[in-house]
Amino acid sequence: MQIPETRDVRVIFQPMNRVLTVPEGTPLFAAIGMAGIAIEGICGGKGTCGKCRVILTTGTCMAGPKTGTGCQLTQKERDEGYYLACQVTLSGDAEFTIPVESRIDSPQILITQPVAPGGIEPAVMRYRVETAPTEGLPFASRSIRFAGYSGLRPRMTDEQYHALLAAETPQAATLSTVRSPPAVLSLSPATDTAPLYGVAIDLGTTTVVGCLARLDTGAIIATGSTLNRQITYGEELLTRIGYASSPAGLATLQKAAATSINDVIETLVRAACIDSTDIFDVCVAGNTVMNHLLCGIDPRYLELADASVSRTPLQKTAKELGLMVHPAAGVYCLPNVSRFVGGDAIGDMISAGMHASDEVSLLVDLGTNGEIVLGTRHWTASVSCASGPAFEGAGIRAGMRAMKGAIDHVRGDPATGGICWSTIGSAPARGICGSGIIDLAVAMVQTGALDFAGKLNPGHPRVRAGPEGAEYVLVPAPENGIGRDIVLTQQDVDYLMDSKAAACGAIAVLLARYKCPVGAIRHLYLAGAFGAYADIGNAVRFGVIPRFPAAAVHSLGNGSLSGAYAALVSIRCRTAAETLAKHMVYIDLMVDTAFAEEYAAALYIPGRPDLFPPSP
Known part of the structure; x- marks a missing residue:
């Protein structure tokens, strides 16, 4: 039997004018990556998020059965040649346009300058x-x-x-x-007096941020950032765990994590005009899944409720992980605590100084995964919740990451029912990011478009009947940069309510378990992009976090990076991190009976009255 030869096909991507030759049958999503084009793909190729839209302008392709199913593509879009890139394979020469809403363009990555700990004691x-x-x-x-x-x-x-x-x-x-x-x-x-360098890395699910420091003085020489290359394989942690279920998939994600870190290191050494082999120490702060994937450890057991997670720091050599520093350099990962409370949360705590404070503090980090810690230097307890994606623009039809053209702030006028908004880079609106979503929810309540139970008001002038039910028109097509109305559907609102209830409910479980009323909290630490960009007043008004009347509010910025930097230049900080992880209590909300009650109580705006006392 003669096996037919595979022929090559030519594909063009516009408006980048990228031309690529690949074997027939290549998945379109993979070809886009080969062309060096960053495109949205939250669901990891399942065809459910609808973010990887492309338009076939000429040629042919083969569409999988999921393309255009459900609410991801309308009939009008299908008639206009829209496809989901993750559900298409190349069957012949073709030309595609990647619309502006599908591109990852100039993402806003949080980089804050870490502060040196009390003393410099490098390892x-x-x-x-x-x-x-x-x-x-x-x-x-x-x-x-x-x-x-x-x-x-x-x-x-x-x-x-x-x-x-x-x-x-x-x-x-x-x-x-x-x-x-x-x-x-x-x-x-012995005459060599050249400085020794180290790198601190925040290995996030979406972004990777790093800083280069002199180990003898702690001086920060350069900072850099990039998107995590694992995004191609799914933006959700559970999606990546599934992808890593085979040895080949695990190896792919390990290499993607290492390559992302190397991208940052290349930026750092270029800025500092040094050789990468001058870097002798690397400290990484990442969540539990990221730490496992970087170190090539099978993460599948992390899907199990109450899974036992080692709290011993993961340590490898740069050569083992494929990092482009001195091959013998050690790579130290801040210790994990549980399935979804990892070294990034420990880094936040070190940055906040919770390990040295006698006052009751609450740390909230709502990223792709929400991590919450309550305690003092004598005791700490933590929970995690799946609330972060909504506050990063994921799961919302018009949601997008914080990048050029994203609506980042919204203000409502109760008198007229109207709203005004701003975008990142003052560019035409393409969608709405996390900080804008929280503002919009509050503005909709203030203007009567949304009731306290999270239901759209059909009598409001901006609310109309859409193909999936009621929807709120945020930006009409003539006023935006994508050529169709930017809307928030009732399904979007339901998802947002679910996310805010998960966050608030998780906090409420911790407060109730330790008999800690909101008035007892003296410090509220907000980490990550949520703390840096969201309007905290609106986050309270919407009910994402309770009102803490006696608390000083601190925005940590990139606390994960700051914690990694502290551990890089101070052995004492590494010891403190290991002590925090070893003694921290973790409450798994998947098996905690109190969470269901607290979650249900938080499905209102703002939430339970005792968590939201009136402002003085």
Whole structure:
């Protein structure tokens, strides 16, 4: 039997004018990635999110059975040549237009300058090597000491040992005390005074942010960021866990995480004009799933409720992970606590100083996954909730990440029922991001378009009947940059109510479990983009977080990066992080009976009266 040869097809992507030749049968979504074009794809290719829209302008393609199903594409869009890229394979030469709403263009990535901890005590330092013959033994048995170093005898390779024996000039050794016993990372002439560098990384589900620091002084030399390349395989954590269920899938996601970090490192070393091999230490703060995927550990058990998660920090070498720094450099991941409370939350706590405070504090980090911690330096308890995606624009039909053209703030006029809004970059509106969604919900309540139960008012002038039921017209087609009305449907509102109830309910479980009324909270720490960009007053009015009348509110910015940086330049901070993780209580809301009651009580705007006392 003769096997037919696979032919190549030519595909063009507009308006980028990218031309690519790929084998027939290549998935269109994969071809877009090969062309170096960033496109939305929240569901990981399941055809359910409807974000990866493309328009076939010429040629042919094969559409899978899910294309255009449900509410993702209207009949009018199908007639106009719209497809979902994740459900199309290339069957011949073709040209596609990637519409503006599908592109990832100039994403707004939160980068804040970390603050040095109290003292600089890096885990990697350089010591002058002193050698001396041992009486009565051959010259090759002479002792090796490290001037100024006290501690366990460092281990070294045979190659390093013989190099020291053969050296004709004084040598220095770069030692790492991250593991026990310490290790010699490299040797250099004793006259070498070049600084040693380290990199702190915030390995987020969506973005990767890093900073380059001198290990001896803690000085930050450069910062950089990029999108996490794992986005191609799904934006949700559970989607990525599913993708990693095979050895090949796990290897793909591990490489994607490492490559994303390398992209940031390349930016850092270019800005600092140094060689990547001058980097001898890497500290990573990521959620539990990200830590597993980076280290190549099968994450499937994390889908199980009450799964037992090791709280010992994951440690690898740069060579093992494929990071483009000194091959012997250690990679230290801040410790995980539970399935969905990971090293990023520990980093937030270190950044906030919760490990050193006697006052009751609440930490809230609503990213792709919501992480919430309550406590003092004497005790801490945590929960996680699936509320973050809605507040990052995911799951909403007109939702988008915070990038050029995203509506980021909305204000309503109760007198007229009208609204005004702004976009990132003052560009024509393409959709709405997380901070704008919270503002919009409050504005809709204030103007009578939305009632306290989260139902659209059909009598409001901006509310109309749509193909899926009632919908609120946010920006009419003539006034936006996508050529069709930007709307918020009742389904969108229901999802938003669900997300806000999950967040508020999770906080309420912690407060109730520890008999802590809202008035007892002295510090409210808000981490990540939610804390940096959202209007906190509106977050309270909508009921995402309770009102804490006696609390000082602190925006941590990128607390995960700050915590990673603190652990990079201070061994004491690493010890503090490990102590926090070891002793923290975790409440799994999937098996906690109180959560269902608190969630139901939060399905109103704003929520339970005792959580939202009147303003003084």
